[in-house]
Amino acid sequence: MSSVPETAQIGKHVVIEKDVVIGENVTIGHNTTILKGTQIGDDVTIGSNCVLGIKPAVNQRMRNVADRGDQLTIQTGTTIGHLASVYAGTRIGKNVFVGDHASIRENVSIGDASVVGRAAIVELNTRIGKSCTIQTQAYVTGDTTLEDDVFIGPCVSMANDKYMGAQSVTLNGPYIKTGAKIGNNASLLPGVTIGRNSIIGAGAAVTKDISDAVTVAGVPAKKLNP
Amino acid sequence: MSSVPETAQIGKHVVIEKDVVIGENVTIGHNTTILKGTQIGDDVTIGSNCVLGIKPAVNQRMRNVADRGDQLTIQTGTTIGHLASVYAGTRIGKNVFVGDHASIRENVSIGDASVVGRAAIVELNTRIGKSCTIQTQAYVTGDTTLEDDVFIGPCVSMANDKYMGAQSVTLNGPYIKTGAKIGNNASLLPGVTIGRNSIIGAGAAVTKDISDAVTVAGVPAKKLNP
Amino acid sequence: MSSVPETAQIGKHVVIEKDVVIGENVTIGHNTTILKGTQIGDDVTIGSNCVLGIKPAVNQRMRNVADRGDQLTIQTGTTIGHLASVYAGTRIGKNVFVGDHASIRENVSIGDASVVGRAAIVELNTRIGKSCTIQTQAYVTGDTTLEDDVFIGPCVSMANDKYMGAQSVTLNGPYIKTGAKIGNNASLLPGVTIGRNSIIGAGAAVTKDISDAVTVAGVPAKKLNP
Incomplete structure (x- = not known):
């Protein structure tokens, strides 16, 4: 007991x-x-x-998960x-x-x-730093890193499987650096890195790495003119 | 009892x-x-x-909420x-x-x-009129107004904090007028007004006010040719 | 008992x-x-x-559902x-x-x-085949068909009502053929057909039928150059 x-x-x-x-x-x-x-x-x-x-728990078509007790x-x-x-x-x-x-x-x-x-949902094998905010209904996929002070807006979506189940690959979620801010309902593709203090616009689709301290928007996401 | x-x-x-x-x-x-x-x-x-x-309830990093009993x-x-x-x-x-x-x-x-x-989720301080439809998984953020007969499609996303936590501001959700219809998975930015009977396309990102009786689509949302 | x-x-x-x-x-x-x-x-x-x-269960503004026991x-x-x-x-x-x-x-x-x-949510009158994967937070609307081996990415959104409640119509969700893959947070409009083994990019908005074995992306979704 x-x-x-x-x-x-x-x-x-x-x-x-x-x-x-x-x-x-x-x-x-x-x-x-x-x-x-x-x-x-x-x-x-x-x-x-x-x-x-x-x-x-899983079924036979899902990635096996080691129960390490x-x-x-x-x-x-x-x-x-x-x-x-x-x-x-x-x-x-x-x-x-x-x-x-x-x-x-x-x-x-x-x-x-x-x-x-x-x-909000946080999937397996993910590390979230200090003082992060993950807003309502946001989806933080597996194998993802958020450093500290990251802001994930409402309904943000992430993926970690670039072959969408078609091949057996190492899954790889986004890596989001300190102070980055992701606008509501943006989509992050598998394995993208978001640089320190960068800003992703609402509804953007981020298909490649974003360097530090820039603002991007659109589908696919492109740098905004300053 | x-x-x-x-x-x-x-x-x-x-x-x-x-x-x-x-x-x-x-x-x-x-x-x-x-x-x-x-x-x-x-x-x-x-x-x-x-x-x-x-x-x-909140933690120390969240907006304090007055319990008015x-x-x-x-x-x-x-x-x-x-x-x-x-x-x-x-x-x-x-x-x-x-x-x-x-x-x-x-x-x-x-x-x-x-x-x-x-x-679906409706956040605090929000007013929803009569005969509105908020579809499955839609997110109505805080400090938002829906007048009457508004249609919010499935998975629509809204935001109310234009600085994404970076500054202390008055939060300001969308204002959606009578009869407006928001397509599925559209994103509304903080404080935008959607005019009477206007239509927002599926997957659009609305970054500024939309006047009455128009149809917009895209990221960012633009008026469609009639 | x-x-x-x-x-x-x-x-x-x-x-x-x-x-x-x-x-x-x-x-x-x-x-x-x-x-x-x-x-x-x-x-x-x-x-x-x-x-x-x-x-x-429904209220007076919702589609009546026959309880067939x-x-x-x-x-x-x-x-x-x-x-x-x-x-x-x-x-x-x-x-x-x-x-x-x-x-x-x-x-x-x-x-x-x-x-x-x-x-994830699956609405009424929907048929899902064998060995399909519907990822986290995805929304499969009513009156939809997924054939076999379909992959629906996280946070995908679908709709089945092209008039968004304004008219009384037969609702019609997407029809997704065998082996198709839908990227995360894509939006599918009412009644679209997605062809066999086709791929929809993350964050795309699919506004019309997609033929077999093609890849589309963007808002609205367009064919990518091969």
């Missing part, structure tokens, strides 16, 4: 599986499911109807919204905010004070 | 917190969470595994789907339809007979 | 309504709702906090993730994978070994 400190506020019909560790002053909403081994730090707030600590770790002061899902094998830093309906896969790390917006 | 009329059909494992008011002939699905103070009118149907009446009000004849979330401080009118997985934030008003589609 | 075989692993607070049929070696996660009449085959895995077997059928070896919703009147084939937060409407058929990604 998992032990729940007296300072915890646990809602009704919450399921807490075995080997779950719960810190001090934790709040968990109603009807939430906390799966085996999840580690929850002090002062963490979790909403209602969430599922946390999910083990990866790692747990989900949620550090001090972080807030998880309602109806959200987070996988085992992921580490969420301090004072992070994860919105309602968001989903975060396995083997992800999220730096302190970052925000993963409402219904 | 909250009182539940005899005419209500309440599912299993439903959590109803205190000060909830439930009208006549209300149906609530299984495993749904109704938070403190929610006001549910007559003939309202709510699906399973929903969370209603959520109080706003307002409740969620859902008026007569409205249907809320399954796995949906709706915040406190919002008023949903009569005969509205809110799809499964949809999410509606605080300080929103939704006019009678409007539709908020499956997995 | 529904009978649950001894080989089933059923989570806590699961609701199983009447006339549900559960095969051998089925796993159902916690807090999941299985509605009346759902048919679950052998070796099926269902996550936590799902809602399965939903009956269609059909059940949801999930065939052998299929996996349904967490926080997903699937409607009655739909048939999901063998060894299919449905991701977390995905939603599948009524009168849909999904062929063996296909994948419906995380938070």
Whole structure:
């Protein structure tokens, strides 16, 4: 059994599986499911109807995922919204905010004070730095890096498979450098690098690497005249 | 405790917190969470595994939200789907339809007979008129106005922060006038006005105001030859 | 009452309504709702906090949906993730994978070994062939056909109503032929046909039919020079 400190506020019909560790002053909403081994730090707030600590699953046509037995770790002061899902094998830093309906896969790390917006999705093997903002409904694909202070606008889309399933390749998401800002509903193609402090316009499709401190827009994205 | 009329059909494992008011002939699905103070009118149907009446939460990098103590009000004849979330401080009118997985934030008003589609999101401080249709997965950002009879196609994206977090500004979503229609997956930039009965093409990016009764398309959006 | 075989692993607070049929070696996660009449085959895995077997609902401004009394059928070896919703009147084939937060409407058929990604949505009256991949957050509209081996990239958007609610028309989604691949965040307009093995670029807007074995990109989408 998992032990729940007296300072915890646990809602009704919450399921807490075995080997779950719960810190001090934790709040968990109603009807939430906390799966085996999840580690929850002090002062963490979790909403209602969430599922946390999910083990990866696939069918025969999907990339196999090694279960390395790692747990989900949620550090001090972080807030998880309602109806959200987070996988085992992921580490969420301090004072992070994860919105309602968001989903975060396995083997992800999220730096302190970052925000993963409402219904945003972060796929596996992705590293997100500190103080990043991933806005509502944005899609951060697998095998992606966001350095620090990156802004991903609402509904941004990314891809990591340039052959779209036709060949067996190493998947490769975007690499987004410190301070870059991606406008709403922009599309980033597999493996593109976005330079430091560069700006991608709303609705742009970025098909190749973007250097530092430039602004691009359009489909395909081109540099704007200064 | 909250009182539940005899005419209500309440599912299993439903959590109803205190000060909830439930009208006549209300149906609530299984495993749904109704938070403190929610006001549910007559003939309202709510699906399973929903969370209603959520109080706003933020982390230190997000805009602070005043909790004015307002409740969620859902008026007569409205249907809320399954796995949906709706915040406190919002008023949903009569005969509205809110799809499964949809999410509606605080300080929103939704006019009678409007539709908020499956997995669509409506952010805070937004006013939606009567008989509007917001299609599946569309994103209506904060501080936005939709007058009456507006059609927002599937996967439409909007933004309200022209500096993408870089400066502290007054956020300003689109203003969409009566009868305007936005094609699927179009992107609207912060603060643009869409004129009465105008049509935005699928996949367009609207970077400036659009006058009444015109059709625009492309990235950036330009007027089509008539 | 529904009978649950001894080989089933059923989570806590699961609701199983009447006339549900559960095969051998089925796993159902916690807090999941299985509605009346759902048919679950052998070796099926269902996550936590799902809602399965939903009956269609509308308001007075939405297309009326005939409830033909059909059940949801999930065939052998299929996996349904967490926080997903699937409607009655739909048939999901063998060894299919449905991701977390995905939603599948009524009168849909999904062929063996296909994948419906995380938070992807499949609307009503849609036929999906075998070994298709529908990536994360993609939107497959109603009245759509995907033949076999189709790849729908992340965040792809489709529409089926060319008048956007202004007229009463027969709705008509895209028809996507065997082996076609749609890049991430592309937009497909109502009724377009995508030819066999054709490729649509990321962020493209497809406004007319695309023949077999070509590559198109841009807004509107045009053939790329070979």
